[in-house]
Amino acid sequence: MLMLEKLLYKTYVNYVVYSVTNIKDKYGFRVKLFFSDDTVTIKQHSGFDLKSEANKERNKVILQLETHTYVVENKIKAIDFFDYWLENIMKPKITYNSYMSYKNIVYNYLDVFFKNINLCQINTDNIKSIYDKVAEKHKSVARLLRVVLKGALQFARKNDLISSDPSENIYLSKNVDYGKYGFLKIDTTKVLNDEQVFTLVEKSKETPIYLQVLFAVIMGLRKQEINGLKYSDVDFVNKKLHVCRQLGVVSNSNKKEFKLKTYTKQEIPLKTKNSDRILNIPDIVFNAIVEERKKYERNRSRRINDKNNPFLDLNYICCSTYGHPRSKSFYYKYFKKLLKENNLPNIRFHDLRHTYATRLLNEGFSVKAVSAMLGHGSTIITTDVYYDKSSIVIDLSDTLNSYIDVVKPLNENKSVVDIATNFDKVFKKLHLV
Numbered sequence: 001m002l003m004l005e006k007l008l009y010k011t012y013v014n015y016v017v018y019s020v021t022n023i024k025d026k027y028g029f030r031v032k033l034f035f036s037d038d039t040v041t042i043k044q045h046s047g048f049d050l051k052s053e054a055n056k057e058r059n060k061v062i063l064q065l066e067t068h069t070y071v072v073e074n075k076i077k078a079i080d081f082f083d084y085w086l087e088n089i090m091k092p093k094i095t096y097n098s099y100m101s102y103k104n105i106v107y108n109y110l111d112v113f114f115k116n117i118n119l120c121q122i123n124t125d126n127i128k129s130i131y132d133k134v135a136e137k138h139k140s141v142a143r144l145l146r147v148v149l150k151g152a153l154q155f156a157r158k159n160d161l162i163s164s165d166p167s168e169n170i171y172l173s174k175n176v177d178y179g180k181y182g183f184l185k186i187d188t189t190k191v192l193n194d195e196q197v198f199t200l201v202e203k204s205k206e207t208p209i210y211l212q213v214l215f216a217v218i219m220g221l222r223k224q225e226i227n228g229l230k231y232s233d234v235d236f237v238n239k240k241l242h243v244c245r246q247l248g249v250v251s252n253s254n255k256k257e258f259k260l261k262t263y264t265k266q267e268i269p270l271k272t273k274n275s276d277r278i279l280n281i282p283d284i285v286f287n288a289i290v291e292e293r294k295k296y297e298r299n300r301s302r303r304i305n306d307k308n309n310p311f312l313d314l315n316y317i318c319c320s321t322y323g324h325p326r327s328k329s330f331y332y333k334y335f336k337k338l339l340k341e342n343n344l345p346n347i348r349f350h351d352l353r354h355t356y357a358t359r360l361l362n363e364g365f366s367v368k369a370v371s372a373m374l375g376h377g378s379t380i381i382t383t384d385v386y387y388d389k390s391s392i393v394i395d396l397s398d399t400l401n402s403y404i405d406v407v408k409p410l411n412e413n414k415s416v417v418d419i420a421t422n423f424d425k426v427f428k429k430l431h432l433v
Contacts, residue, residue, distance in 0.1 A: 096249035216352035275375035
């Protein structure tokens, strides 16, 4: 590890390549490297049977030195490099969840597969082999493996730890679907239909996760985005919501420095810069926020003098009666119970977000518009057409109040069967060109 640290911040500024000579009954030559920290290193290339072979290698080395593809240290263990890259280069700049995904790839796949070879010995055959072996069992893991390995080897090449990137232009086998970047890939068997959405919304009123359900299925918010919402993010005059943070774990944070159960509820940046967005709040959600605010004020007033268990006035919309933000797992038991008791499909909470997106996509919304609403990082646009993301979002949100009428309580003259009809009528008006 210490060798890697030195090599990454140490570059040669000059060199001398000596002529081919006899070295231990064979032919070879030496290279003298001068570094920016005024140190000097001599590297020997020997063991050639013929002088012509040694001269050929000497010319190759000169070219590498000129183009800065010469590897100063070729005995770095592959596993040492991958571990260093993960912990010292990637960990400080990626989210905790991403770090845990990368850690799984490095420690359970790369370190195992490349255990006995040096970094410079990794070649295209090695890479094809690990891609094929992993893809046979776990296609999704294989996709992430390729991303991680390419990132690590690109870093190695950039820092002259390898002469070329062997992962370049190496792809997974044809049976692994990469998917279209910027398009939602949703399992339609795991999204709710119109009647099921209505049932879920109605029945969730009797649980502590009613507002969370609305934020997910009506506005398409991620679970951790919901947890991070504060009343200060709500424009009560114009009925707008600013999604600007989420709760999670800050990379490199020390768990010991946090009080019980607060380590996983730190305020962290959103998933992407596009996740920071302003959405119009449909009436049903707005009314629920107002009612929740009244509960918040009552709880704060009731515990204002409670010295043993004081109210934590952090302004979170979804919080406990003591003001504590909700954990990532808080939803689970209530949500699963809702599904089971109301004969709804056994889906994940995140599938409510997919339900929201599926409805919009199936009814003709542009992928760009849906991506903007969901806060996706980017969408591939194959034409030179640009759009005003904020105006699209506003247009969508304004019309969503009509969409919400479908999941409001039915009056005595309406039947559950009318829900699908109402959805069809509403969404015919929502198509974007």
